[in-house]
Amino acid sequence: MVTTKTELRKQKILDTATKVFAQRGFQEATITEIAKEAKVSEASIYEYFSTKEGLLFSIPARSSRELFEVMAFHLKLIRGAGNKLRAIVYLLMDSYQNHPEFAAVLMLFLKHNKKFLDTSGHHVIKEGVRQITRVIEEGIESGEFRGDLNPYLTRAMVLGTIEHLVTNWVMTGHPDSLIQFVDPLIDSLLAGIEQADATTK
Amino acid sequence: MVTTKTELRKQKILDTATKVFAQRGFQEATITEIAKEAKVSEASIYEYFSTKEGLLFSIPARSSRELFEVMAFHLKLIRGAGNKLRAIVYLLMDSYQNHPEFAAVLMLFLKHNKKFLDTSGHHVIKEGVRQITRVIEEGIESGEFRGDLNPYLTRAMVLGTIEHLVTNWVMTGHPDSLIQFVDPLIDSLLAGIEQADATTK
Amino acid sequence: MVTTKTELRKQKILDTATKVFAQRGFQEATITEIAKEAKVSEASIYEYFSTKEGLLFSIPARSSRELFEVMAFHLKLIRGAGNKLRAIVYLLMDSYQNHPEFAAVLMLFLKHNKKFLDTSGHHVIKEGVRQITRVIEEGIESGEFRGDLNPYLTRAMVLGTIEHLVTNWVMTGHPDSLIQFVDPLIDSLLAGIEQADATTK
Amino acid sequence: MVTTKTELRKQKILDTATKVFAQRGFQEATITEIAKEAKVSEASIYEYFSTKEGLLFSIPARSSRELFEVMAFHLKLIRGAGNKLRAIVYLLMDSYQNHPEFAAVLMLFLKHNKKFLDTSGHHVIKEGVRQITRVIEEGIESGEFRGDLNPYLTRAMVLGTIEHLVTNWVMTGHPDSLIQFVDPLIDSLLAGIEQADATTK
């Protein structure tokens, strides 16, 4: 992990942008504002990022990659699709909880943005999401999950619920903990998708 | 249902705005464009709506009220929390499927907008969502649903999954049917939240 | 003095306009505002006045004519240019004091407006001002005033001082009486400000 | 007197604005027009001035400060309140005569503008006017002026007359000299307009 001076400047800009976007909204935030807060000239921002939107789209790449690397690592250690799913939910919720500004940018300005779909930042996320799909498919194949499950739909349940909870959480100024939802959420999810006669985790 | 000339004009503007916002995005769309498409002067738009954002926020009021009225009507006719939940999911998905542009505006530009929260349009939606909560609480009280369910979390599962599916659907240009997901979705949901020994719906 | 219904409407509009212009400023005031306050439709205002500026320019005609008629009447009764000048100053100040909103419109929006110069309303004022010039010229001819006086300049002193005082008065929300200045003002005008026995300037 | 490039640009804009406002009127003038004439982009104007009205209000600061500095300097050199008053009148009239466009902006668009009162530009003027008051008070104290003079009223006579003359001058396209009025004006102010031996009213 080489961190040249340049690399540090870039990351400083990204972090500041995350913060400013989260606080003020993407449209409402201005480059001037970000530059001032990051103690960098406006022109410097354009040294690193092609446009304001490009800056926004660059925000998730790094944290997402790191998150999904950790996720991949954990999934290797865990046995059982149910347990893996619990780990996934936990890791995601924990990550959002610890990076509320990043969560806000992701939930409020990136998901729902069609242009983001064609972005390398989105590619990283898609890759990560594939891990979830794979766990679900494994669960179905192994018989741990119901055989008639639609993997896409099941993943939608997992991600949709998380997104809904996190979005509410960031929009209301995150008054209470996200983590508290992990266990009951997993319970409901698994009860719904596991084989009725499964001996369970 | 009195529909004065004025009322018709207003609705025409709302419908056009929905369409233009859905196609071009809120920021990208211009008042000029909407005015031209609605065959109305720009100034006329401002006769009815105070600002471009005000116009956006006025879009859901009517359709949402109608949808939730229909929902309330149906829920009265149906017995059983599980069956009611199926009706809810069906009505929502069916409505989005039949009004893809409205669905797009709602999913991409309204939910996730903090300012929308203070809006009368959002109030209508909040009222409607309360119906869902009530059904879940009824199910828990009647013993049809598991007693340890968290109603907020359960509602988050229902709405989150729907939102996720609909958002994907509008962002990808809605290639296939939404309705197809209703039954498997309800199956998974109910299997997860119903009492294990419930004799079923 | 025929006052048809129409004439009453017109006067109502003029009075309301005077009030609104005085309170909010000419540019800041809107026709809508005046119409609402006068309990008249916007279109009705345009029945009587060609434009917003035309409305403004129509304000002084009547009151000015009345004021200068009174002035002419009084001047006939009074002997001596000095006494006449006192009457003039008194009448003007008294009139402004009793019609502060009219005074505001006159001082803030009419004088200093080049377009107003070509107006019949301004014509009335010009006629009235001529009376003042005539009194000054009479005073010079009769030997009551200094023979080397420049009548234009002298009139400028009288009017300029009054305008300055009234302008200050309307701009500060007219806290105190205008009339108090009449006597000292006349004294200074007639006698000058230096000590009679001063050996020099 | 440091004059950076930026400072020059700013002054260029102010000078152009003065000219354009004087020729076309404040409302009638457009930012586009000023920008074009000053060979500067519209956006550049907003780099230096927050709003069109802010631009207007910024016009008098510098020239007024300079004028009042010169005035203060002269007043120190001159003995006698009467002579000082003559100097004041001369300096003001001379300054307006030499800067007719500035005079127009000041007389037609700034004095009489309530919002201008809260401005730093107006503050400078208020400070300057205080010098005049002081001279009058000195004259009274020293016995050179009548002991019963009201200083505020006397100042109003001086300023009011000047303002009236200058306003007329700018509104009529300044056909003739302003300076010609200085001596007779001062004479009348100091000596009054009645014959010294008049038997009086």
Added chain:
DNA sequence: AATGAATGAGGCTTCATTCAT
């Protein structure tokens, strides 16, 4: 004679972005 509803016309203002240094 009176009006409510509709609009034409255009100005101010804002930023993302660039460029000369």
Added chain:
DNA sequence: TATGAATGAAGCCTCATTCAT
């Protein structure tokens, strides 16, 4: 590489004014 200064481009919005009723 870094920046302060400059601007191009365009959109929102406001009203005075008109017109059909």
